[in-house]
Every structure is written in C-alpha cells, then in structure tokens.
Amino acid sequence: MPVPHSTYLTSFVVGNYVKVSDSYKNIPLGFFMYPGTESLAQRKYGKTKEMMRVFEELTGVDFPYNKYDQTIVAKFNFGGMENITATTMADTEILMNSDNLVEDLVAHELAHSWFGNLVTCRNWAELWLNEGFATYMEAAFREKAYGRADYLRKVREDAAEFMTSDAISDNKHGLYNQLARPDDSIFDTTAYQKGGAVIHILRETVGTENFWKAINIYLNRHKFQNVETANLQKAMEETSGKNLDWFFKQWIYGGGYPKLNVKQVYNPSGRQLNLTVAQTQSADKLTPEAFILPMEIEITTANGTKIEKIEIKKREETFTLKVNDAPTKIVFDKDEKIPLKAVKMQPLTIAK
Ligand SMILES: [Zn+2]
CATH class of the missing domain: 2.60.40.1840 (Aminopeptidase N, middle-beta domain)
Structure with a gap:
C-alpha cells in the first residue's frame, strides 16, 4: 500500500473465483464471484460506482485508494468487512439476501473507505466513528438515489432497531463506549444503528450545509490518521458556530433515549x-x-x-x-x- 492505513484492514483471500470487472473514473472495480455465480455480480454490486460518486460528492473527498474489490467468502463471522481496497463479503449476505439489503451492505462497506479506513477510530471506545458513519452513509446514499422519504425510512428503522434491542440489553453504553473490550461485543446496535440515527440528529442540529462542510474538514484534517469524537465535535462547531457540548454529552457520551x-x-x-x-x-x-x-x-x-x-x-x-x-x-x-x-x-x- 502506498498510503498509511491501520493493520486490522489487511487481508488475504484465497479461493476459486471469477473476477467481474467494472470501473469508476480511473479506479478499477473488481467483483470476485464463485464460478457459476458471476452473472449475479452486476445485479449485486452494479451500484458501487454510483455510490462512489455520491460519497465523493457528499464528503468532498475523492475515493482515497487506487482500486476497490469486493470478494465473497464462506462462513464469515460478519456481513462484510471493509478490508482496505478489498472488502470481504459473507456469501450468504450477497447471494441470499434481498437486493435492498445487499445494497445497504455494499454502501456500508464502501463508506468505510472514508469513515474507518481514511480516518480510523483511535480505540474501540470510539468505534461508533467507524460504524455509525458507515451505517449513516447507507441512508445518505438512499437519500440521493431514492429521495428524502426513503432516507427517513432507513434512519427511522435504524432508530427503532436500537430502541428494541436497548429494552433487553444488559450491555448498555454510550456511543462513546465506556465498556469497550477488544472482542465482538462492541459490534452492537448502539455503535451501528444508534450511531447512524444520532448522526442524522447531528445533521439536523447543525444544518445540512454545515454538516457536510464539517465532514470535509474532519476527513481532510485527519486523513491517514486516527480520530476521536472530539475531532468530529470540533469540526461541527467550526462550521456551525455553535457550542455542541450539550449535544455530544447527551447523545455520544451519554446513553439511552428520551x-x-x-x-x-x-x-x-x-x-x-x-x-x-x-x-x-x-x-x-x-x-x-x-x-x-x-x-x-x-x-x-x-x-x-x-x-x-x-x-x-x-x-x-x-x-x-x-x-x-x-x-x-x-x-x-x-x-x-x-x-x-x-x-x-x-x-x-x-x-x-
Ligand atoms: Zn461496518
């Protein structure tokens, strides 16, 4: 890799694959499919380049890497994993799920190229900066592709999923996760769904224009480095001119919901x-x-x-x-x- 990145993003996949190729601007896109399933590649991954265009437009930051591949694997622990320039996808998610769910997953993993890979959470307590944003960008793509109503539906469903799981959770924590342990327990509906919904509330609080301007500052200022919540707050305060201590205290360092x-x-x-x-x-x-x-x-x-x-x-x-x-x-x-x-x-x- 010619650019700095976090070590947890390195991966190798070995198997019998057929590569289906596409491109966005000068960036080659590869979809690695099992032999016999290659005809599904376009249907499942065809929107990748449209998503790249939308994410570049929203963040004002070009796709940071020189290629982007997506590879299906068997018996994967996660839906997908944003390995750098080489996203790994669970074959069941791609081959068995509805096109709608696949689209959200493809958007989510691609969004990590900006949120997670270009800027990486400093430690696991800050994981929401990776996962909340990747989840939010699923909705942000929908807003551009299908309009405001579909965007709000997605944000509402994320919020509902968090609130449902919060009712039975014995692992309650803030978005800034005071209980973070280096294991799978941190990948929960708080980091993902609540994270996505709170980013929507943040955008509504500072205004759409200030929000995306701040995202641009945040990404550029910290590119190829680690980030923490305070970096995001600073950028949002700069563009909005508002003191956001109350917001971050209530929604990021605090927990629950009203x-x-x-x-x-x-x-x-x-x-x-x-x-x-x-x-x-x-x-x-x-x-x-x-x-x-x-x-x-x-x-x-x-x-x-x-x-x-x-x-x-x-x-x-x-x-x-x-x-x-x-x-x-x-x-x-x-x-x-x-x-x-x-x-x-x-x-x-x-x-x-
Ligand atoms: Zn993710």
Missing part, C-alpha cells in the same frame, strides 16, 4: 394549545433525567397549517402555543429531526 408522554389540551377561550411534555425514561449514570430536544410541531386547524418551534429541556414542562381555532391535526417532531425517541401522544382534550 421517552415522552405528551398531553394536548385546547383552550377555546384563550385560543391556546397547551402541550405538556413529560420525559419518562429512567435516569441512570448514562441516561439524563431530561434530554434537550429542539423540534418542530405542525398544527392544522380549519384555518390552515402552521409550524411552531419548541425546545424541550425539562423533565416536565408545558408549551403554550397560539392557535386561531381548534386543532384538527398535530404532528409532533414534524421533520423527524429526532427519530430516536418514544412518544405517547394523549388524545386532544378541550379545556372547559
């Missing part, structure tokens, strides 16, 4: 909608009593639709919003800025 119970009361005499938001998650060493949650509420009445911005930051608080008529529909967190939350909306009642 559970909200929302009471909605319309007061006809004052033409007010009172939203009482209670946070019901149990607080512990990692999980705060009260998350800080800036979000938008969409309120529809007979007279039209409007958006109200609120910032939830207490264990329980009431927001009084002006409305010109009785609400017929209320959408909490309108743009899904924070998919990582459980919300119980109580039915709207009318104050007497």
Whole structure:
C-alpha cells in the first residue's frame, strides 16, 4: 500500500473465483464471484460506482485508494468487512439476501473507505466513528438515489432497531463506549444503528450545509490518521458556530433515549394549545433525567397549517402555543429531526 492505513484492514483471500470487472473514473472495480455465480455480480454490486460518486460528492473527498474489490467468502463471522481496497463479503449476505439489503451492505462497506479506513477510530471506545458513519452513509446514499422519504425510512428503522434491542440489553453504553473490550461485543446496535440515527440528529442540529462542510474538514484534517469524537465535535462547531457540548454529552457520551408522554389540551377561550411534555425514561449514570430536544410541531386547524418551534429541556414542562381555532391535526417532531425517541401522544382534550 502506498498510503498509511491501520493493520486490522489487511487481508488475504484465497479461493476459486471469477473476477467481474467494472470501473469508476480511473479506479478499477473488481467483483470476485464463485464460478457459476458471476452473472449475479452486476445485479449485486452494479451500484458501487454510483455510490462512489455520491460519497465523493457528499464528503468532498475523492475515493482515497487506487482500486476497490469486493470478494465473497464462506462462513464469515460478519456481513462484510471493509478490508482496505478489498472488502470481504459473507456469501450468504450477497447471494441470499434481498437486493435492498445487499445494497445497504455494499454502501456500508464502501463508506468505510472514508469513515474507518481514511480516518480510523483511535480505540474501540470510539468505534461508533467507524460504524455509525458507515451505517449513516447507507441512508445518505438512499437519500440521493431514492429521495428524502426513503432516507427517513432507513434512519427511522435504524432508530427503532436500537430502541428494541436497548429494552433487553444488559450491555448498555454510550456511543462513546465506556465498556469497550477488544472482542465482538462492541459490534452492537448502539455503535451501528444508534450511531447512524444520532448522526442524522447531528445533521439536523447543525444544518445540512454545515454538516457536510464539517465532514470535509474532519476527513481532510485527519486523513491517514486516527480520530476521536472530539475531532468530529470540533469540526461541527467550526462550521456551525455553535457550542455542541450539550449535544455530544447527551447523545455520544451519554446513553439511552428520551421517552415522552405528551398531553394536548385546547383552550377555546384563550385560543391556546397547551402541550405538556413529560420525559419518562429512567435516569441512570448514562441516561439524563431530561434530554434537550429542539423540534418542530405542525398544527392544522380549519384555518390552515402552521409550524411552531419548541425546545424541550425539562423533565416536565408545558408549551403554550397560539392557535386561531381548534386543532384538527398535530404532528409532533414534524421533520423527524429526532427519530430516536418514544412518544405517547394523549388524545386532544378541550379545556372547559
Ligand atoms: Zn461496518
């Protein structure tokens, strides 16, 4: 390799393969298939070059290496592994899974060329910088290829997968993993799915333009080196001009997620909608009593639709919003800025 890289990314694969070739710009792409399965290569890996174009465009950083191969192997412990310029894929994942799942896996492993290989987490506690970003880039590719709704579906599903597994997990930790041990236990739904969902929340917090500018700074500043969470925070603060201590404390160094119970009361005499938001998650060493949650509420009445911005930051608080008529529909967190939350909306009642 002509460029520095982490030793855990080195691999050799030996077997009976047929190589199917493609290219992106001047970068040769190789798909190593078992004899007899080569006709599937295009269907399974055909979007690789489109993904490279999208990732270069989003990050502003060219694909960092001189070739990119993907090889299937039998009885692999993982879905895929981002070995440098030579991604290894479980044959079952590529040959048996739906094209949709294969596409996410191909995007994920390719994204590691930027997030994981070009900049590598400094230690296993920082693994989310590899896996959260590779998971997020699956959604980012979908946003470019299929639009915002499919992007949000992917982020929402990742968030739901984390919340489901969190309910039964006895290995709870922050994205910055205080419990990290050098074994397979660190490759969990926190590092991957929660990581991806929190990166979405980060982008919503700093704004899309600032977010990708910061990613460009972060990658360029630390290329061919190790990174830690603080490097990412610094770049995000530089482009957004915001102090993000609260965000990183709550979402990266802290754990859990907010559970909200929302009471909605319309007061006809004052033409007010009172939203009482209670946070019901149990607080512990990692999980705060009260998350800080800036979000938008969409309120529809007979007279039209409007958006109200609120910032939830207490264990329980009431927001009084002006409305010109009785609400017929209320959408909490309108743009899904924070998919990582459980919300119980109580039915709207009318104050007497
Ligand atoms: Zn990965």
